[in-house]
Amino acid sequence: MQQATNSAAEFAVEMRRVTKRFGDFTANDKIDFQVRRGEVHALLGENGAGKSTLMNQLYGLYPPTSGDIFINGEKVHLASPKNAIDRGVGMVHQHFMLVQPFTVTENIMLGRESAGALGILNEAHALREVEALSSRYGLSVDPRARIQDISVAMQQRVEILKCLYRGAEILILDEPTAVLTPQEIEFLGTIIHNLTAEGKTVVIITHKLREIKKMAERCTVIRRGIKVGTVDVASRSESDLAEMMVGRAVSFAVEKNPARSGDTILSLKGVHALNNRGLPALNGIEFDVKRGEILAVAGIDGNGQSELVEVLTGLRPIESGSVYFRGDDITRYSPGRRIEMGLAAIPEDRQKRGLVGAFTVAENLILEQRADRPFSRRGVLDLKAIKRHANKLIERFDIRPPRETYLASSLSGGNQQKVILAREITRNPELLIASQPTRGLDVGAIEYVHKRLVQVRDEGKGVLLVSLDLDETLYLADRIVVIYEGKIVSVLDREEADERKLGLLMAGGEAVHV
Amino acid sequence: MLADSLAFIFATTLMYSAPLIFTALGGVISENAGVVNIGLEGMMTLGAFVGAAVGYYANDAWIGFLAAGVSGGALAFLHAVACVTFMADHIVSGIAMNFIGPGLSLFLSRFFFNGATQTLSLSLDVKIPRPLNGVFEQNGFFDMVFNQYATVYLALLMVVLLWFVLYRTRIGLRIRAVGEHPKAADTLGIDVFRIKYMAVIASGVLAGFGGAALSVAIVSRFSATLVSGQGFIALAAMIFGKWRPGGTLAACLLFSSAQGLTVFLGRADLQRLLPIPSQLLAIIPFLLTLAVLVGFVGKSRPPAAGGVPYEKE
């Protein structure tokens, strides 16, 4: 359909019948996408729906298989991000593209360095530019700090500054709120408002309905690679949007039995531990987990959650304090011994700690039980028994594709998580630690994981949930503890907690400062 | 006596360190760009041969030195093609270089020098010169220590130069970014492949120089056992030096000083005082390195994306 040149120019971005295929897999199927100049436009879809793929083409990371892209009315062929940057497109990726050991300024100027003769860097000049941009848009950063030392929220601001430093007029933010507290999300909303006030166009890729309602004017919904529609945000409710996103009615009602908690199964007393860089990460942590309950640890990333889980699983030494499990002092116990005692953990990085990618699904399903009967007899593996066990679990947990000889690395994120869940749950642990159990999963897989965790709790076991997702925390938790700077600053029952309260506590309980 | 001994040790240290420094710096620049180069030994060997052969035929050691760099770079180009364009395993490709380099060197040596596995010597007056000859009082302390081949001073200069490039220039920032987080660099429009190619070729050039620093400076010809393992020592020095030019220099000096000490203790006058068999003396540098590693260095951390082929999605 022909578009008159006039109306085409009203769109900052127009993508016409864009299709993207990776081999046999179609990620985007003839998508039409228009963004008006100066608007805040949300791109909504589940994990894996194809929204990032669509925007990656706008940023020049790869070309469309077919279809056209127009920027400010002009047809463009973007062979690389450099082309996109030259045309005023900037992108803040979901996983930040920051070089950890470099400073904020170095990261911002990388690729467009201010340099003198012979390429000698002129950092002072870049520093001044960064400070100027920073104050103009209200993006406070410490230009001399190293990325590995600054907070996640500041890192995000660095990423936005990177775009602005290159003169971006169109900014794409990929899942910007996934790592932020409620207060930081509000702050981000202000920043976006400042940007559009200065004439910038903002596209937000997200699956968070609340943020769309708060920040966006229009919303395009993508489902399984196909555009479902574009709507005015104000005229639709969250459940309308959810239905468009998932394709069926989604209920937000809590379908959980009340907890029937018993006696204490895990207890931490005055635990101190250091992080990888030798700095204090846990500063006297104390809390209990009871049988038959889900205790959630809420907090901003980087306040000691990872170290806490490592201390509990035995992968990190404790400087002082003790951990009691089933009445025993397990402070000095090895990981293997804790596993024997009935401790199970779903690690936060499933590919790093949860699976051996090069092993088959069957091999992965016996990781903790590799030396036990019936899988191993006098040191020799019983392959038939391992295969039988694997097939049983594949069926029970609906792991796809249902072949125990497949390599774990070839499974999708959701199925990988199911393998880990299957393995940990069927060992019948007394305490299950779940770290970010639904990170990167689609709605169906998320529902499944939640159901299973509640099941474990209903069987009278203890569940310790560590999650950065407040919605998940509020949904699953029976009790909540808030971690801040390596200490527990608050213990709440679920009924006492709400998003606002938790957000404040997570930020240190004082007035907002990010 | 003490001054004499110290001078001897310092002098030997500096002299032996030049080939190691060049080669190890080659490793540093390559690995900072994220490409592991264990083929330094092969590139060093090839450089040693080419430097001696070209130097002999051109009757000029400097021409040989430059040619050595070119040859090292050419071999490194193969490594770059494998690792960067074809996503090869860096280690496997490096091992291939360690077969091809010496193999080619000996092959060509036999070809150009009548079937011999060594080249003919350069005459003493066309070897790499000693620029500070005659400046100091003959056989005095300063003369012994500082009257070195020009390649020694070049090597030290190279350390400063590489440090400056890596940490004070635009290209250095990009090289390090590519080694730490190639995806980030790519999304900012940096040509990751080109930077990796440049770094790997540069590493080969430097390794070639290292080989020539052996064959046309310290000695005056190439032979089959000339390099034998020093490329690996340079590799160790790089890891020891935590992939930074300054640390690498220190590691090279530590190593060659241990060798200097070994030669020193092997001298006849000292053997009378302290009769240690020469074979046991020879072990000192290696055990010393291990001891230092155990005691001081601890776990070393290479660039985050080192050894991982970069694949655009």
Added chain:
Amino acid sequence: MSNVKRGVLSASPIFRTLFSVFTGLLVGALVLFISGYSPLKAYRVIIDGIFSKPSYISYTIIYATPLIMTGLSVAFAFKTGLFNIGAEGQFIMGALGAALAGAFVSLPPVIHAIFAATAGIAAAALWGGIAGYLKARFGVNEVIATIMLNWTALYLNNYIVNLPGIKRPAATATAFILDSARTEVLPLWKISEAGKLWRAAHPVWQDILRTPLNVGILVALIGAVLCWWLLNRTTLGYELRAVGHNLDCAEHVGIDINARMICSMAIAGGLAGAAGAFHVLGWTRQAAELAAMEGLGFDGIGVALIGNASPIGCIPAGLLFGALKYGGSKLQFALRAPIEVINIVIGSIIFFVSMPKLTQIVAQRLKRRRLGRGEPHVG
């Protein structure tokens, strides 16, 4: 990205190896051609040099034996996530241990050989274990540690070999091992009167027994199978592989990664040590002073890589390597062509082995041509 089932890549490892060998030989042919030698003649010399006489075949096997074992050493280490450049030093320690136990201890035949071999293997396993310990306890990179240990082993060997009481008069080597420790096939019988008569009646064996054919090859073959079995059918092998593939996950599920790393290096060391031990017991019968490293350990890295880092793969890879080295040694005499062309060939083979993507592209092109204009299989 792509869902890859085990073994459904368009270029299987066997194809990749064959392609690399072929291309490597092509490179060698090119080098020879450019230098004015006839590649056909040269390769003819090599093939004749390997196959044309029974004794040649025997020598090829003898050359290949230590290479298979050092290849196993490196391959085993690779499978467990470690790079064993130290095979050279472990080889030396194995040879030294076996030589000393073979020369200075008195035991009945066969038992003596087993004892001497065990001594060598134990010494080498210890040598490998040291590197493993340094890595596990102190975080010392195993590449540096094993390089240092290689040189240490060399000089230690030279020192011990020259000690009075151990040194053989008029030679820079240990006393010869006693006959009871030899693993050569019928070494005494074949030069006795009865033996010579029998040999004269059997020309093929006459030729073969001229060579130091020894049981080492059997040890190598059994060793390869044992390695495969250990890695794939036992819990220990499972743990070693887990540590090799994903250290973090192995730690998380309670595997003692430090103990396993030491174990891997010790086993790898023992394998390289076996190569050295049987080299002495079957062929050289002594440990000699070394001017430089013999290179068998280093070559083992090449064998492992050509063999796709799998224990069973080391057998054909080791045989190929041995054949090329032995056959190539005849080039100098026959054609006055430099034997180092073999190193170039081997280097090129490894070079092509390193690039699975290249062979994948070639395989796809070949498939496409065979299928007409069909869509290529691609992950």
